[in-house]
Amino acid sequence: MTKRNNGPQQIGDLVGGIVGKATASQPAAKKAESSGLILSAQAGKLLDVAAEIATNPPTGEDMAxxxxxxxxxxxxxxxxxxxxxxxxxxxxxxxxxxxxxxxxxxxxxxxxxxxxxxxxxxxxxxxxxxxxxxxxxxxxxxxxxxxxxxxxxxxxxxxxxxxxxxxxxxxxxxxxxxxxxxxxxxxxxxxxxxxxxxxxxxxxxxxxxxxxxxxxxxxxxxxxVPLDSRALQALKGSALALDVYAWLAHRLHRIEGRGVTLHWKALREQFAQEYTGKDADKNFKDAFVLQLKKVLAVYPQAKVKRVTGGVLLIGSPPPIPYKGGPTV
Known part of the structure; x- marks a missing residue:
C-alpha cells in the first residue's frame, strides 16, 4: 500500500476524511453511510474509486x-x-x-x-x-x-x-x-x-x-498524455470534470518553483464558453469548484488549492508516471 499524498485542500475536508479512512473491507460509501452522511450513488462510486486510486498505484491496464x-x-x-x-x-x-x-x-x-x-x-x-x-x-x-x-x-x-x-x-x-x-x-x-x-x-x-x-x-x-482510466470512468458524469482532469494531468508535472496562480478570468477563457447570461461568471465558478473537488479526489497527487481570485497550481507528479512513453 502506498502512502497517499494529501496536498492542500486535496479533496475537501469531508471527502478527504472519508477517502483517507476507507479500506478494502469497508468502502468509502459505506464509511459515509455509517457516519450518518447521505451520498448519492454517483458520489459513493466516486469516493470508492478515489480510495482505490489513493491506495493502489495504476497498473498497465489502468493507463489511458x-x-x-x-x-x-x-x-x-x-x-x-x-x-x-x-x-x-x-x-x-x-x-x-x-x-x-x-x-x-x-x-x-x-x-x-x-x-x-x-x-x-x-x-x-x-x-x-x-x-x-x-x-x-x-x-x-x-x-x-x-x-x-x-x-x-x-x-x-x-x-x-x-x-x-x-x-x-x-x-x-x-x-x-x-x-x-x-x-x-x-x-x-x-x-x-x-x-x-x-x-x-x-x-x-x-x-x-x-x-x-x-x-x-x-x-x-x-x-x-497518459491518464488513469479509473479516474475517467469515475468522472464520466461531467464533461467539465473530464476536461479539468486531463488539463491538470498534462500541466501540473511541468510546473516548477512556487507554482502558478491562475485567476478566474484566465480560467473562464479556457473553460467557460458554455456559460452565458447575467450570472455566467458565478455559475462557472461554482461549477468549476465543484468539479475540481471531484477531480482532486481521483488525482490524489495533484497539488491545487483555492486562493484569492483563482487557484494555485503547484508542481505535482502526473497521475501516470512517464516511463519511456510518448514524448509530450
Missing part, C-alpha cells in the same frame, strides 16, 4: 491516453448551434467543423460532437492506438459492447447518445494548433455508419473497425 492539445482545449461541452466551434487557451487552440456522414441513404449533415461521450470515445480509441501503435481500432461488435469497454451502462438513452455523438465525431473536421504547428484533418479516416434495422427492430451493429487518419495518428503518438 488522449491528445495533448485536447488536454488544454477540449471539445464543446454543450450543444453547439451552427457548423463550427472554436476554443483557445494560451498558445493552444482547437477548431471543430461539422461534417457529413453517409447513414445508408446518402449524406447526412452531422452536429458538432459535444459532451461526455465523444471525450470518452476519443480516449478509448486513442488508448488502443498508442498501446498497440496501430491506426485500425477494433471497437466491438455492438454499441452495448463499446459502452461496456468505456465503463458505461448500455441503457437506451446512452445507446442513442453514443450513436449520435460517434457519428458526429467520425464526420467532424478537426484543427489543433500549438506554438506555430497546426494539424488539419479528420481524426477518423474510415467509419461505417451505425445504421439501425427498422424492419427487425434489432439494435444496429457497430462497424468492427474504426481507422484513424495517418496524420492524426502520428500527431497522437508524438503528444499522447
Amino acid at each position: 491516453f488522449t491528445h495533448a492539445v485536447l488536454c488544454q482545449v477540449g471539445l464543446p461541452r454543450a450543444k453547439v448551434e451552427g457548423r463550427e466551434f472554436m476554443r483557445q487557451s494560451g498558445a493552444a487552440w482547437v477548431n471543430v467543423q461539422a461534417g457529413y456522414l453517409d447513414e445508408g441513404k446518402g449524406p447526412v449533415l452531422q452536429p458538432i460532437p459535444y459532451g461526455v461521450m465523444p471525450r470518452l470515445g476519443l480516449a478509448w480509441v486513442s488508448t488502443f492506438a498508442v498501446r498497440n501503435k496501430e491506426r485500425e481500432i477494433p471497437i466491438g461488435d455492438s454499441a452495448a459492447e463499446f459502452l461496456r469497454l468505456m465503463g458505461m451502462e448500455s441503457d437506451g438513452r446512452r445507446y442513442t447518445t453514443l450513436r449520435k455523438q460517434m457519428h458526429a465525431l467520425a464526420a467532424a473536421r478537426l484543427q489543433l494548433g500549438f506554438k506555430g504547428r497546426t494539424y488539419n484533418g479528420q481524426p477518423v479516416q474510415q467509419f461505417d455508419a451505425w445504421v439501425s434495422n427498422k424492419d427487425t427492430q434489432q439494435r444496429a451493429l457497430w462497424p468492427g473497425v474504426m481507422v484513424l487518419s495517418e496524420d492524426y495518428f502520428g500527431s497522437l503518438i508524438e503528444s499522447a
Whole structure:
C-alpha cells in the first residue's frame, strides 16, 4: 500500500476524511453511510474509486491516453448551434467543423460532437492506438459492447447518445494548433455508419473497425498524455470534470518553483464558453469548484488549492508516471 499524498485542500475536508479512512473491507460509501452522511450513488462510486486510486498505484491496464492539445482545449461541452466551434487557451487552440456522414441513404449533415461521450470515445480509441501503435481500432461488435469497454451502462438513452455523438465525431473536421504547428484533418479516416434495422427492430451493429487518419495518428503518438482510466470512468458524469482532469494531468508535472496562480478570468477563457447570461461568471465558478473537488479526489497527487481570485497550481507528479512513453 502506498502512502497517499494529501496536498492542500486535496479533496475537501469531508471527502478527504472519508477517502483517507476507507479500506478494502469497508468502502468509502459505506464509511459515509455509517457516519450518518447521505451520498448519492454517483458520489459513493466516486469516493470508492478515489480510495482505490489513493491506495493502489495504476497498473498497465489502468493507463489511458488522449491528445495533448485536447488536454488544454477540449471539445464543446454543450450543444453547439451552427457548423463550427472554436476554443483557445494560451498558445493552444482547437477548431471543430461539422461534417457529413453517409447513414445508408446518402449524406447526412452531422452536429458538432459535444459532451461526455465523444471525450470518452476519443480516449478509448486513442488508448488502443498508442498501446498497440496501430491506426485500425477494433471497437466491438455492438454499441452495448463499446459502452461496456468505456465503463458505461448500455441503457437506451446512452445507446442513442453514443450513436449520435460517434457519428458526429467520425464526420467532424478537426484543427489543433500549438506554438506555430497546426494539424488539419479528420481524426477518423474510415467509419461505417451505425445504421439501425427498422424492419427487425434489432439494435444496429457497430462497424468492427474504426481507422484513424495517418496524420492524426502520428500527431497522437508524438503528444499522447497518459491518464488513469479509473479516474475517467469515475468522472464520466461531467464533461467539465473530464476536461479539468486531463488539463491538470498534462500541466501540473511541468510546473516548477512556487507554482502558478491562475485567476478566474484566465480560467473562464479556457473553460467557460458554455456559460452565458447575467450570472455566467458565478455559475462557472461554482461549477468549476465543484468539479475540481471531484477531480482532486481521483488525482490524489495533484497539488491545487483555492486562493484569492483563482487557484494555485503547484508542481505535482502526473497521475501516470512517464516511463519511456510518448514524448509530450
